[in-house]
Amino acid sequence: MNVTTTSRHGWENDPLLTVENLTMRFGGLVAVDNLSFTVGRGDITALIGPNGAGKTTVFNCVTGFYKPTEGRIVMRHGPGRRDEAVEELTDSAARYARQDDGAVFLLERMPDFTISRTAKVARTFQNIRLFGGMTCLENLLVAQHNPLMRASGFSIAGLLNLPSYRSAAKNAKDRAIYWLEQCRLIHRADDPAADLPYGDQRRLEIARAMCSEPHLLCLDEPAAGLNPRESAELNDLLQFIRAETGTSILLIEHDMGVVMKISDHVVVLDYGRKIADETAEAVRNDPKVIAAYLGVDDESEIEDEEIRADLHRGEQQAGTEGGEA
Amino acid sequence: MAGETESGTGQEQPVATTQPEGAQIKSEERADAPNLVVDTGPSGLSERLKQAAVATFVTAVLGFFFLPIRTSIAPGGLDITWRWSLYALALIFAFFGKLLVDAYLLSPAGPRVRAMVSGLFILGFAVLYAWHPLGDILFGTGQFEELLGSVLIGVVFGAILLGLVLLISRATGKIGTPATGVAAQKKADRITSFGTWSLRILFVVALLLPWIVMFLFPNRDRQLIDISILILTYVMLGWGLNIVVGLAGLLDLGYVAFYAVGAYAYALLAQYLGFGFWMALPLAGLFAALWGLVLGFPVLRLRGDYLAIVTLAFGEIIRVVLLNWSDFTGGPDGIGRIPKPTLFGIEFNRGEGGFADIFGLDYDTIHRFIFFYYIIFVLALITHFATMRLRRLPVGRAWEALREDEIACRSLGINTTLVKLSAFSIGAMFGGFAGSFFATRQGFISPESFTFIESAIILAIVVLGGLGSQIGVVFASIVMIGGIELLRNIGFMSVVFGENFDPTQFRMLIFGLAMVLIMVWKPRGLISARQPSAVYKERKSIGADVVAQGEGH
Structure with a gap:
């Protein structure tokens, strides 16, 4: 089933998320067709493909916004493959199983909000979904709803303003301020999110997702609409997130500059099927990928040029800047 | 006036830029006005006059069969009475009303045009006043002076109301508009401190209101305190509904159901189990909160219009059940003899052991009114502080986040089902408290008191006040409930519309008018x-343009 089922890749040995035989049908349309891939722990994994390839559908299945027609999506906390636990869980009716040193989750069985709350998968959206009328700080506090809710004793300790809640609230605010600083949004902390420029909104959405302390951060086109300088800053931010928190990142992206520079692992989709699953370098030279992205022969020349230049730019950036990192 | 030329009202004459501070306020005001009207509004005075003439003509044509001709039953058939003075007055009002509304609200004019229009209006009346023959021809001999006096009272009353609202909304609503420069910052600070000070004064006035009323209006104190109690009841209901509609963004058209549940919970507990007010109050809140959960469950999946329709139906279901379950609730006859609350066991009765007796006062029914006033005052304050506290807790933030974007909420691990249910039940609980207070104040309740129109009034208060705004609800309640009660005491309208005119009959018309005006002038309350x-x-306060409204608006 998997083209590259070899243990030479780190993501096969220590997977965080495995998507197995995922199929999603909308009526007669097969958006995702028998897709399997793995997200390695601590990796930055990119999901790329032409428009309409089914990338966002995969995201929606992973984060529970769609229930997949078929397939299994396993999320693991704690190191190792945990194959036995996964099989045991699959045979049972449970949604997840806690173990001594971690847990396994079957995401396709879980409602959307528990995927973020329990399985610790956070996401951003292709069309930014911020709480526009709330300030940046409030946006980040909303993301810490569940721990705060427990600390507020389901509002009773909070209404009485007990010390336990006060300290939890202070911690939450500190965490929010930390992420605002990391995303260089601290000067806009008291401004409504809707007033931020586009690039800042993208970063705020990432900061908000990070405030929910995820194990896996799913980013849907984080670089869309950013200028080259902002894209470079985004690269730094994502690499900082991985280095600082150990959060694994799964991203959908069209900007090859971002993809090629920071990804450890690239999965390429076309018409809902996987056509490549390799390191960034191997994918760049894969003829199938080039054909899917560039089209064959008769496609419009202008588009080809743009994408070719894009790919080329990505190569160059990865080549020149890869050495420094 | 740089703001004028910038926002493109189409005024041709070049104007000097003098006061940047004033210009900024101007452009802020402009930002609030709907652009659509600003763009198409009349510009020069001649254009304004032309438009006013058109409006007058339309009024003349449309009103011809309604205003000057009145048929009444006379011996031997129908009789026609001609009311030319009314017709003339309506046309004059149409002409000047259009001019004034244009100049001040819809397409604000420069000071010159405003002065001219206002001057014309005053001049017109002055000429009529000075030149009696014309006044007598138009309005009948001797009628004009009386009319003028009445109109003046009306204008002054309206101006005071409008000024109050403008002042308050500027003081409390414009705190965080982007301020540039030191002068603007200073102004913002001044406005902020003014806002907090005016709110403090308002609080002190509310706290001492019974004494102020007794001092200023010794002959009408009962009536005025009673109106204040009514206003505070609606303030409390508005604050309760504000949680559901303003914070969580779920449009609830059946809020009166919880009011009814609270009222009937107390009435029935008192009737069947002999509960007193203070024992029944928390239970009434609890019952209402439970009904909030019951209502919440079926509407969880609904969005937009469907949500509104189902909540509307629920409100009606409760009323119909109360109406038809005669054995238990008394049906349309209602429940009477609901016990009054006591002050730590002391009743407000005449004679031995009553409040007046124990404290050595002369018995006066006003004591009970004052007691009621403070009960509802404290209940309303509890509602307010609980809401303000909840807003800062995770659950309150989740309500607001739900209003902003439900999908983003779910992506952050928030159980939107629980969040919606908590909003419904907590909002319902405060409605239940208010309901049991209503029952004890009235002493008698029947399903008649809990019709849809009550829901509509409470919702209107929340919408007029501004969704999510606590202080807005207070002003809206004063205007909507107090204003309508005041209408009873204003005689000038009977001069215009005839002796038998009862303004309270036009409650709904005035509601509608107030709604239309607010929607034109301040669409977000x-x-x-x-x-x-x-x-x-x-x-920094956040402008309404970026705040979402939630479902069903």
Whole structure:
């Protein structure tokens, strides 16, 4: 089933998320067709493909916004493959199983909000979904709803303003301020999110997702609409997130500059099927990928040029800047 | 007036830029006005006059069969009475009303045009006043002076009301508009301190209101305190509904159901189990909260219009059940003899052991009114402080986040089902408290008191006040409930419309008019700015244009 089922890749040995035989049908349309891939722990994994390839559908299945027609999506906390636990869980009716040193989750069985709350998968959206009328700080506090809710004793300790809640609230605010600083949004902390420029909104959405302390951060086109300088800053931010928190990142992206520079692992989709699953370098030279992205022969020349230049730019950036990192 | 030329009202004459501060306020005002009207509004005086003439003509044509001709039954058939004075007055009002509304609200004119229009209006009346023959021809001999006096009272009353609202909304709503420069910053600070000070004064006035009323209006104190109690009841209901509609963004058209549940819970507990008010009050809140959960469950999946329709139906279901379950609730006859609350066991009765007796006062029914006033005052304050506290807790932030974007909420691990249910049940609980207070104040309740129109009034208060704004609800309640009660005492309208005119019959018409005016002038309510629930460095209020409204609006 998997083209590259070899243990030479780190993501096969220590997977965080495995998507197995995922199929999603909308009526007669097969958006995702028998897709399997793995997200390695601590990796930055990119999901790329032409428009309409089914990338966002995969995201929606992973984060529970769609229930997949078929397939299994396993999320693991704690190191190792945990194959036995996964099989045991699959045979049972449970949604997840806690173990001594971690847990396994079957995401396709879980409602959307528990995927973020329990399985610790956070996401951003292709069309930014911020709480526009709330300030940046409030946006980040909303993301810490569940721990705060427990600390507020389901509002009773909070209404009485007990010390336990006060300290939890202070911690939450500190965490929010930390992420605002990391995303260089601290000067806009008291401004409504809707007033931020586009690039800042993208970063705020990432900061908000990070405030929910995820194990896996799913980013849907984080670089869309950013200028080259902002894209470079985004690269730094994502690499900082991985280095600082150990959060694994799964991203959908069209900007090859971002993809090629920071990804450890690239999965390429076309018409809902996987056509490549390799390191960034191997994918760049894969003829199938080039054909899917560039089209064959008769496609419009202008588009080809743009994408070719894009790919080329990505190569160059990865080549020149890869050495420094 | 740089703001004028910038926002493109189409005024041709070049105007000097003098006061940047004033210009900024101007452009802020302009930002609030709907652009659509600003763009198409009349510009020069001649254009304005032409438009006013058109409006007058339309009024003349449309009103011809309604205003000057009146048929009445006379011996031997129908009789026609001609009321030319009314017709003339309506046309004059149409002409000047259009001019004034244009100049001040719809397409604000420069000071010159405003002065001219206002001057013309005053001049017109002055000429009529000085030149009696014309006044007598138009309005009948001797009628004009009386009419003028009445109109003046009306104008002054309206101006005071409008001024009050403008002042308050500017003081509380414009705190965080982007201020540039030191002068603007200073002004913002001044306005902020003025806002907090005016609110403090308002609080003190509310606290001492019974004494103020007794001092100023010794002959009408009962009536005025009673109106204040009514207003505070609606303030409390408005604050309760504000949680559901303003914070969580779920449009609830059946809020009166919880009011009814609270009222009937107390009445029935008192009737069947002999509960007193203070014992029944928390239970009434609890019952209402449970009904909030019951109502919440079926509407969880609904969005938009469907949500509104189902909540509307639920409100009616409760009323119909109360109406038809005669054995238990008394049906249309209602429940009477509901016990009054006691002050730590002391009743407000005449004679031995009553409040007046124990404290050595002369018995006076006003004691009970004052007691009621403070009960509802405290209940309303509890509602307010609980709401303000909840807004800063995770559950309150989740309500607001739900209003802003439900999908983003779910992506952050928030159980939107529980969040919606908590909003419904907590909002319902405060409605239940208010309901049991209503039952004890009235002493008699029947399903008649809980019709849809009550829901509509409470919702109107919340919408007029500004969704999510606590102080806006207070002003809206004063205007909607107090204003209508005041209408009873204003005689000038009977001069215009005839002796038998009862303004309270036109409650709904005035409601509608107030709604239309507010929607044109301040589409997001009197106080539309949102105050953030958490602050890093500087508290800035958030303009209504970026705040979402939630489902069903």
